[in-house]
Amino acid sequence: MKPEEIIQKIEKELYSTQVNPELINFGIVETMGDEIVKASGLSNAGYYEEIEFDDGSVGFVLNIDEDYVSIVLLKNSGHIVRGMKVKSTGKVLNVIVSDKLIGRVVNALGQPIDGNELKHENSVYYPVEKIAPGIIQRSSVDTPLKTGIKAIDAMTPIGRGQRELIIGDRGTGKTVIAVDAIINQKKLDMGLKRVICIYCSIGQKKSNLASITAKLKEEGAMDYTIVVAATASDPASMQYIAPLAACAIGEYFMDKGEDVLVVYDDLTKHAWAYRQISLLIKRPAGREAYPGDIFYLHSRLLERAARMSDEKGGGTLTAFPIIETQGNDLSAYIPTNVVSITDGQIYLEADLFNSGIRPAINVGLSVSRVGGAAQTKSMKQLAGPVRLELSQFRELQAFTQFGSDLDEDTLKRLERGRRITEILKQPQYRPYDELSEILSLFAVTSGLFDSINVDKVVAVEHQMIEFIKKTYPETIKKLSTGAKIDDSLKMELEKAINEFKKINNYGTEFATA
Secondary structure, eight states: OOHHHHHHHHHHHHHHSOOOOOOOOEEEEEEEETTEEEEEEOTTOOTTEEEEETTSOEEEEEEEOSSOEEEEEEEOOSOOOTTOEEEEEEEEOEEEEOGGGTTOEEOTTSOBOSSSOOOOSSOEEEESSOOOOOGGGBOOOOSBOOOSOHHHHHHSOOBTTOBOEEEEETTSSHHHHHHHHHHHTTOOOTTOOOEEEEEEEESOOHHHHHHHHHHHHHTTGGGGEEEEEEOTTSOHHHHHHHHHHHHHHHHHHHHTTOEEEEEEETHHHHHHHHHHHHHHTTOOBOGGGOBTTHHHHHHHHHTTOEEBOGGGTOOEEEEEEEEEESTTOTTSHHHHHHHHHSSEEEEEOHHHHHTTOSSOBOTTTOEETTGGGGSOHHHHHHHHHHHHHHHHHHHHHHHHTTOOOOOHHHHHHHHHHHHHHHHHOOOTTOOOOHHHHHHHHHHHHTTTTTTSOGGGHHHHHHHHHHHHHHHOHHHHHHHTTOOOOOHHHHHHHHHHHHHHHHHTTOOSSOOOO
């Protein structure tokens, strides 16, 4: 037979065979090292696509070159060798999500690591990378997310759907603020929806993670909290995926119309993990050896925080990214990146922390760009005087350290400022409800605590709040509406506080420290 006849015969036989072959994109391992595999072939593989190895290992594509793809390993059996077959799955890297995740501690792939089996019901898969909702799909932020921390709820209010950065040096109480905010969501006051909280630990020690999880359980917060963990002992790939997976889990609940709070603790270590992976796959290094797209990475992640419109279910996803600075340097690469992406920052200062002011919030550098839209009218009314009195106090304090003689008015302002500073101190894991915050701030800004010595202010504050809540239920009922404090309600509050001071013999004269 002629060659042409052979070809025609083979083609005829092939076309006559009724088969539906499954197209699988295969490749071959070329090199392997440091959790990065380079494989040739895989001509149809896409960015972030899951890749399976013959030995059961799993990875995802993070770089596509002309001759090979770079695969970052998530599950490594330790038996990957050169020449091994790999195949693409056609699936973008995703995490399994369902309501059963609430109360559990899971890794970056959504698998339980708390020792108990996790049986999903009505589960779905959410991609770890997703395009953020557009402007048309969103609504403006106007509902408060209360942290229970007086200094934050008054001066840097946070709204549901906002991105508020917590930034400061190591050991200044950044994680404590985030955990306090999670614990405070147990209180459902003033008709607000519940908040599902997701705490994402990135590169932390296992002992730190265990103590935080134990505290959340002790406070009953695990009833509405999911912990996503990629500890320091986990590979860089898991630390890189962890915040993306936490955000995907949050989006699942947001799409159901729920309110969600996601804490990323912390994105500095996330940036380190991404830098490590990027250098291993030989991407060009930029400033501080970070890859050029590190800004875009955090931008993509934080843009996914949103308040959805009513047509899209009305759910919200609030983000609390945490950034660790070195020596109060806000101008470093990663801090400036994340500051420019977020809607405000809570700046914690080591000097304030060491001087006993805790939470160590620098009022001058902390800001919330949502403003009073995310506050009740009564809290908004009190926030202005608190910030004004504090800023005046800080200026006068700097001026008077040279020991010059002071007039009576300046002395009074200094004493008032000391009492406000004392009131804003708060022990960790002790969030306040909003009524207690309002009573406390009203008393100190109205001068009703001027007759009490500074060292007694906190003890008196607790007694006063308890007294008014028990003795004046009608006044508390009016306050709980969140409406503006009018003249009649102001007189009621002043009367209640003065009665409390009279009963306890706290006097009316101005007291100096």
